[in-house]
Amino acid sequence: QVTLRESGPALVKPTQTLTLTCTFSGFSLSTSGMCVSWIRQPPGKALEWLARIDWDDDKYYSTSLKTRLTISKDTSKNQVVLTMTNMDPVDTATYYCARLRGYSYLFDYWGQGTLVTVSS
Amino acid sequence: DIQMTQSPSSLSASVGDRVTITCRASQGISNSLAWYQQKPGKAPKLLLYAASRLESGVPSRFSGSGSGTDYTLTISSLQPEDFATYYCQQYYSIGATFGGGTKVEIK
Numbered sequence A: 001q002v003t004l005r006e007s008g009p010a011l012v013k014p015t016q017t018l019t020l021t022c023t024f025s026g027f028s029l030s031t032s033g034m035c036v037s038w039i040r041q042p043p044g045k046a047l048e049w050l051a052r053i054d055w056d057d058d059k060y061y062s063t064s065l066k067t068r069l070t071i072s073k074d075t076s077k078n079q080v081v082l083t084m085t086n087m088d089p090v091d092t093a094t095y096y097c098a099r100l101r102g103y104s105y106l107f108d109y110w111g112q113g114t115l116v117t118v119s120s
Numbered sequence B: 001d002i003q004m005t006q007s008p009s010s011l012s013a014s015v016g017d018r019v020t021i022t023c024r025a026s027q028g029i030s031n032s033l034a035w036y037q038q039k040p041g042k043a044p045k046l047l048l049y050a051a052s053r054l055e056s057g058v059p060s061r062f063s064g065s066g067s068g069t070d071y072t073l074t075i076s077s078l079q080p081e082d083f084a085t086y087y088c089q090q091y092y093s094i095g096a097t098f099g100g101g102t103k104v105e106i107k
Helices: none
Strands: A003-007 A018-025 A035-041 A048-054 A059-061 A069-074 A079-084 A093-100 A107-110 A114-118 B004-007 B010-013 B019-025 B033-038 B045-049 B062-067 B070-075 B085-090 B102-106
Touching: A003 A093, A003 A107, A018 A035, A018 A093, A018 A114, A035 A079, A048 A069, A048 A079, A048 A093, A059 A069, A079 A093, A107 B045, B004 B085, B010 B019, B019 B033, B019 B085, B019 B102, B033 B062, B045 B062, B070 B085
Parallel strands: B010 B102
Antiparallel strands: A003 A018, A018 A079, A035 A048, A035 A093, A048 A059, A069 A079, A093 A107, A093 A114, B004 B019, B019 B070, B033 B045, B033 B085, B062 B070, B085 B102
16 A cells, blocks of 8 residues: 655745655555655645655656755655745645655656745 | 646635546646645645556546646536645656646536
């Protein structure tokens, strides 16, 4: 059974760095073809893909946000970590991690999401 | 980046109605198109992929079609549990992009 769960602060101040952790089970990121992404959704708005990390440590980022994002993995802990620098109120959103099906950007399992509010 | 445009942004329908949602890509995506259902406070759920392939466990009243840049999601007979927001997503290019969503509400 595949599960993913996001964790991190519910509130961050403007200019701070956000660090989110995705802890998963039911698959391993050391297995060939496995990949995990982060996706966010501002309140009442659409979904936005942020970043992806592959089993072989290849990394991909949203063009518009790549200067602020870093994705990494700890295979031994079954965790993927996303950091986003210089947070702004417009970054207020629910942040999801999701597993990709194979090498495609098809998201077949999602975490429940974690709401991050950026406010002073 | 490939832009995805969904229409309508919202619709009202009754139980039993046939509902169609459209999605247009800014360039051809070779059927690399998925549909997700999202209920309030929940994560999106994958319904269809490759434009027309039903994800395991998804009821057969959901279907998808299309090619090139234009795709549709059809719910043949709307059920109470289908009231939700639906998103299309292309996975043709590096970096997925989603449509703006279609909220299906009870008439």
